[in-house]
Amino acid sequence: MPAAATRPTRLEHDLLGDREVPADAYYGVHTLRAVENFPITGTPIGHYPDLVRALADIKTAAARANQELGLLSAERADAIAAACREIRGGALLDHFVVDVIQGGAGTSTNMNANEVIANRALEILGHARGAYSHLHPNEHVNMSQSTNDVYPTALKLATYTGIFRLVEAMGYLRAAFQRKADEFADVLKMGRTQLQDAVPMTLGQEFSTYAVMLAEDEERLKEAALLIREINLGATAIGTGINAHPDYAPLVCRRLAEISGVPVVTAPNLIEATQDCGSFVQLSGVLKRVAVKLSKTCNDLRLLSSGPRAGLGEINLPARQAGSSIMPGKVNPVIPEVVNQIAFEVIGNDMTVTFAAEAGQLQLNAFEPIIAHSLFKSITHLRQGCRVLADLCVDGITANRDHLAAAVRNSIGIVTALNPYIGYANATEIAAEAHRTGKGVAELVEARGLMTAEALAEVLRPDILTRPQMIPTAG
Numbered sequence: 001m002p003a004a005a006t007r008p009t010r011l012e013h014d015l016l017g018d019r020e021v022p023a024d025a026y027y028g029v030h031t032l033r034a035v036e037n038f039p040i041t042g043t044p045i046g047h048y049p050d051l052v053r054a055l056a057d058i059k060t061a062a063a064r065a066n067q068e069l070g071l072l073s074a075e076r077a078d079a080i081a082a083a084c085r086e087i088r089g090g091a092l093l094d095h096f097v098v099d100v101i102q103g104g105a106g107t108s109t110n111m112n113a114n115e116v117i118a119n120r121a122l123e124i125l126g127h128a129r130g131a132y133s134h135l136h137p138n139e140h141v142n143m144s145q146s147t148n149d150v151y152p153t154a155l156k157l158a159t160y161t162g163i164f165r166l167v168e169a170m171g172y173l174r175a176a177f178q179r180k181a182d183e184f185a186d187v188l189k190m191g192r193t194q195l196q197d198a199v200p201m202t203l204g205q206e207f208s209t210y211a212v213m214l215a216e217d218e219e220r221l222k223e224a225a226l227l228i229r230e231i232n233l234g235a236t237a238i239g240t241g242i243n244a245h246p247d248y249a250p251l252v253c254r255r256l257a258e259i260s261g262v263p264v265v266t267a268p269n270l271i272e273a274t275q276d277c278g279s280f281v282q283l284s285g286v287l288k289r290v291a292v293k294l295s296k297t298c299n300d301l302r303l304l305s306s307g308p309r310a311g312l313g314e315i316n317l318p319a320r321q322a323g324s325s326i327m328p329g330k331v332n333p334v335i336p337e338v339v340n341q342i343a344f345e346v347i348g349n350d351m352t353v354t355f356a357a358e359a360g361q362l363q364l365n366a367f368e369p370i371i372a373h374s375l376f377k378s379i380t381h382l383r384q385g386c387r388v389l390a391d392l393c394v395d396g397i398t399a400n401r402d403h404l405a406a407a408v409r410n411s412i413g414i415v416t417a418l419n420p421y422i423g424y425a426n427a428t429e430i431a432a433e434a435h436r437t438g439k440g441v442a443e444l445v446e447a448r449g450l451m452t453a454e455a456l457a458e459v460l461r462p463d464i465l466t467r468p469q470m471i472p473t474a475g
Contacts, residue, residue: 106151239271318396
């Protein structure tokens with residue numbers, strides 16, 4: 001049999017020795033070793049384009065700052081910037097191959113970026129990939145930098161972008177709930193506490209709370225984004241700025257803000273900023289808050305739509321697929337269910353971020369890769385979940401108006417509205433008798449001569465029952 005074709009290679013060298021790297025790869029020996037060392041999730045960093053774009057922005061900003069400081073030639077800076085511009089446009093993502101979960105505090109991610117950018121820049125300059133004597137991944141692309149300031153800065157840029165995409169998706173879902181709140185504004189129903197009948201409300205009021213909860217959390221995410229803007233670029237190894245020009249940190253920050261469009265600011269203390277993951281913990285906590293409240297909303301939708309005949313059956317969720325392989329005609333609330341599961345994942349991710357942040361030691365936290373992976377998953381899945389919930393569930397919800405009206409008429413809970421008129425003791429007796437006999441509250445109140453039919457009709461009007469009213473003064 002003929003010998004299998006051998007993929008052409010080029011020889012590269014690192015601390016551990018020589019290795020053959022695929023000749024057509026833009027990555028190099030450091031990336032190759034990382035791929036071999038970390039076959040963990042099967043998810044490469046190229047799966048997160050925001051992270052790759054952030055790395056390209058940082059490398060561009062560093063090159064331009066070093067050029068301005070007279071440390072890097074214009075030719076090399078231009079080539080690095082050109083390569084980064086292509087990457088920012090979506091090129092070469094398939095060469096960002098290291099696993100998102102990795103040892104080394106993100107060094108493998110930083111070197112993957114350095115090597116891809118260097119090799120593409122070499123081509124732009126007319127040289128072969130791997131010809132590092134002309135432009136080197138460490139000497140030139142990584143000039144005035146360390147993984148310890150590049151990686152957390154890239155993570156902050158990427159999450160900042162993701163935060164506002166999530167805010168937009170939450171606003172989209174909020175608008176869907178508000179449309180339903182407006183549509184159901186005249187639909188009277190019974191409110192419940194502890195799953196027991198409470199007092200009347202409108203279905204519109206119920207749905208408006210879901211919109212309000214989302215609006216509140218949109219603001220909390222924007223607040224978290226303010227902390228994410230603070231970066232440690234220029235800190236280099238531990239925050240002392242070793243191997244960087246004294247003017248580099250403020251200059252590269254300005255350059256990065258211009259290039260990325262993110263209003264980043266340099267942390268006041270770079271040693272503290274290099275070891276502290278507090279902003280990530282804060283963001284993760286807000287994402288958990290979003291998830292918990294969104295999951296509670298989905299619990300409500302599933303409960304309110306339960307049935308269709310043996311449950312509450314107050315609303316109908318749009319049917320999306322057959323619900324059972326054995327029970328004909330069964331339809332399940334699959335969209336709220338999938339959002340519930342996203343919420344469970346986000347809550348777990350928050351625990352991961354918490355432990356990873358706590359496990360940092362001395363001048364560096366080595367566990368930012370798992371923080372990155374956890375935050376990216378939480379932001380992305382919540383964003384997708386909000387849009388799916390809006391489009392495939394909330395927009396199609398209908399109300400069972402007759403059933404809701406009947407429930408209010410038959411509920412014992414409306415006796416609460418009569419407290420100011422007949423007194424708590426009488427109301428308690430009426431409630432007990434209604435429960436025992438199955439008779440209506442209004443019927444029993446009138447029969448006892450406590451209120452006239454006309455007075456009852458006035459007090460039990462829907463608009464009276466669902467908002468504050470002037471009540472009789474106690475005698």
